Amino acid sequence: MINNNNLLEILSQFFSETKIGEIMTSPAIVVTPKTSIKQVKNIMKVKKISGLPVVKKGLMLEGIISIEDIIKVLENGSLNDPVEKWMTVNVKSFYEDNTLSDFMNVSQEYKFGRYPVINNENKVIGIITKYDVISWLFEKLGTIYIHDDRRKKILDYEEYTSKLTGEILDNKKISFEFNIDYTDISKIGIGATKLKSFLKKIRINEKLVRKISIATYEAEANVIIHSESYGKIFCWDFEDSIRLLIKDYGKGIENVEMAMQEGFSTATEEVRSQGFGAGMGLPNMKRFSDKMTIISEVGKGVIIEMIFYK
Known part of the structure; x- marks a missing residue:
């Protein structure tokens, strides 16, 4: 391990060879x-x-x-x-x-x-x-994929220790929560829209709200299209940042490195015919978040953690 x-x-x-000064x-x-x-x-x-x-x-x-x-x-x-x-x-x-x-x-x-x-x-x-x-x-690499058997422990616990900061993301302090229904593809974006409204109510900067909304939309779409399972969106409003945790309990990602490549998709032809599955979900999440971690195990689901600095 x-x-x-x-x-x-x-x-x-x-x-x-990177200098300490950096x-x-x-x-x-x-x-x-x-x-x-x-x-x-x-x-x-x-x-x-x-x-x-x-x-x-x-x-x-x-x-x-x-x-x-x-x-x-x-x-x-x-x-x-x-x-x-x-x-x-x-x-x-x-x-x-x-x-x-x-x-x-x-x-x-x-x-x-x-x-x-x-x-x-x-x-x-x-x-x-x-x-x-x-x-x-973490900032340099952009995305960290945890390869060892800690994945199972992480995916099995409701209380999550941030892999980006080491902090406990306390369920009792969640600012926003949404249940993702994977059974209806037409529901893609409902969670992102509700989160966007919430962030506007608490007066988060408009440009930041847009970044968070796009990343959340992509994560929500991935759960509905790929997971074959229900998922959840969690949001914490910290003093210096907005933290997102998108979690599903589905089939997991077989190869994260490949899934991170732009254009790579396992979406069915039916999904593609409805305008989804272009293979830009994870790359867009990485692009719009300041830090991102993906934790997955085949058959155990996926956790995506994102930080957006205020």
């Missing part, structure tokens, strides 16, 4: 040695991060303070203590010209959660984590 680390290693091989999060949120631990704790909570580079004047790297250090303070110190008292000073960092291959080698050896990135003047200009690398790879 391929685990997450192995998957990351396999994908990163294709981009091994992948890092920049600018980095930083603190000074005199910043109080209490302030650091609040920054981490608000920004939802687990570590901060510590810099002196001129953004020169002094150390790093992490959630692990905060825990030590709570056990043995005071939240009013300055960062310099608790920070880690022997910091492993990268230059922006270091490569993804360099990052993979170092992160396997040291196992740190985050690494400051500096320029040739030794100024902190960003930070890089494995999450940054995974996000960058």
Whole structure:
């Protein structure tokens, strides 16, 4: 079975010479040695991060303070203590010209959660984590197809962990839900139309609504034309994005890579005669979404996850 680390290693091989400067999060949120631990704790909570580079004047790297250090303070110190008292000073960092291959080698050896990135003047200009690398790879590749036996587990669970962000897509927080009826081809587009109306009501940008509607229409059509099973459309309204999950319980996709090719279709002549089955469904979903993942197993259905950034 391929685990997450192995998957990351396999994908990163294709981009091994990519510069860290292209992948890092920049600018980095930083603190000074005199910043109080209490302030650091609040920054981490608000920004939802687990570590901060510590810099002196001129953004020169002094150390790093992490959630692990905060825990030590709570056990043995005071939240009013300055960062310099608790920070880690022997910091492993990268230059922006270091490569993804360099990052993979170092992160396997040291196992740190985050690494400051500096320029040739030794100024902190960003930070890089494995999450940054995974996000960058997903964006670069556009579509990830999960090949290993995790597919069965994913398809069998109602609560879904996003393969794009690692977040739990909580069923209790669904903003919009629609049941797809595969028995009537004339019903293609009803779900997309209802979702479009919902998004307009919550004042989503018109151009974004159009992109989401097109991608949803294509996904809905695929369920009705190809799955031979009922399906569902789920939508979550997050602060920074709209997340879609289209799930069916049908025959699955035998070859996702082939299905992603423009013009490839397994639609019947009857379906084609009604103007569907041109083989542009999955390519259009990829084109109009910012990130997309397909998970499928023959006989177990299909899950398509899409993210549209606001």
